[in-house]
Amino acid sequence: MIAVGSLRSEAALIHHALRGATVLNCDVPFLTLLAWIEGELRADRPAARSRDAAVRVVAGVRARAAEFHALSELTHREREVLGGLIHGHPAFMIAMEGSRSLPTVRSQIRTLMGRLGVSSQLGAVALAHRSGRHAGLGERLDALQDL
Template structure:
């Protein structure tokens, strides 16, 4: 239980842009798709993804998505996940 609490706190360190990128990853979008939709460069998106992975303490995008599903309690992210997954 303590581990889940610590995991949940990591999400509060994400900036709004990093939260947006994480939500796009949750929706299954690639870095190139995110760059195209948000009209930002691919290196910028990759930089945001690296920041998300570092702040969450994971080594892959898949691990970040799994952690979000398992432990995220940030209201903004939860609302976006609900919209993505329609629940």
Template sequence: MGARGGDVTVVAPPGATLGAAVSAALSERGWHVHDVRVARATRELLRTGVVLLLEDDTGRPTVHVPPRLALHACVVVASARSAHELRDLLRRGAGVLDQDVPLLVLVPAIERRLGPPPHAPPAALVDAALARRQAEAVGLARLTATERAVLTLLVAGVGPDRIGALRHLSMNTVRSHIRAILGKLGARSQLEAVAVAHRSARDVAGTAPDFTDPDLTNPGEAAARRGGPQ
């Protein structure tokens, strides 16, 4: 299911933060990404090298896919909330991936479905991407506990008004925290800050698994160390 010329089209509902994060991650890894935000995916969009994110930020499947269209060149990203739609898309040949995993896991899985881009990115681009990721990690580490809580809510799709109510903060205070978050992450918008949080490949509250843990990366070796069955 290789993408022609390293191109990939990321189709997602308007305003979907995961769509922005997936697009940014694929771009950093050498893909030429075409971002499309629509509620109805056309047949032309779904012909080759497509990543289709079905759900909006509330978890509802909102992208309509034309019926009876073969989807062998399409990777669908969704959750169990879209089980009814996924059964139909699987029957039509689409590859399906779970969106409820860290971006660090999701993006390589998408690439395995698409096939590698034909040209590796130049070393200078790789260095720049690594430097940007390091700066983002430093920015996330500098967030205060309240700023991390606000960013966590933004990632979950909660708006500033609701954040104020949930955290018992005035709107001025919420806006002040958001400005501080944007400044520390080097982000120009709330959407970009959420994309940074997704790219960090961990929950901004620090609860996601550490993928350098050998218990996760090599369960057999970990079991041997513990003296248990492999």
């Protein structure tokens, strides 16, 4: 069984994972999701997962949900800065594009890294990619605040 859902429905995903389902995040880019589903359908696995495997899946769902929540808690300016980092822009370019000083942008980078619980800019970008929130980050994360 394959369960596809959003991290906003964490409880439902955990419910299915504990019953042996493979749990996939629907917030990732569509082609990535299709590749994951295809891979799961082709996999030669026993029908039922062990309890330990289900617990690991649940831990993963909870970790991704925590990351999703951390991203949704970033301020508008922090989301703009993270969007610039995702696009590979250095801090000085993000500062110029946002009409901010370089020290302000560097401070926002440090703050968003702390709020995301990562120790590097690359870690912040990886977290955004892992959560499926990297494309159009500014607009998509702004919409999260309405949830």
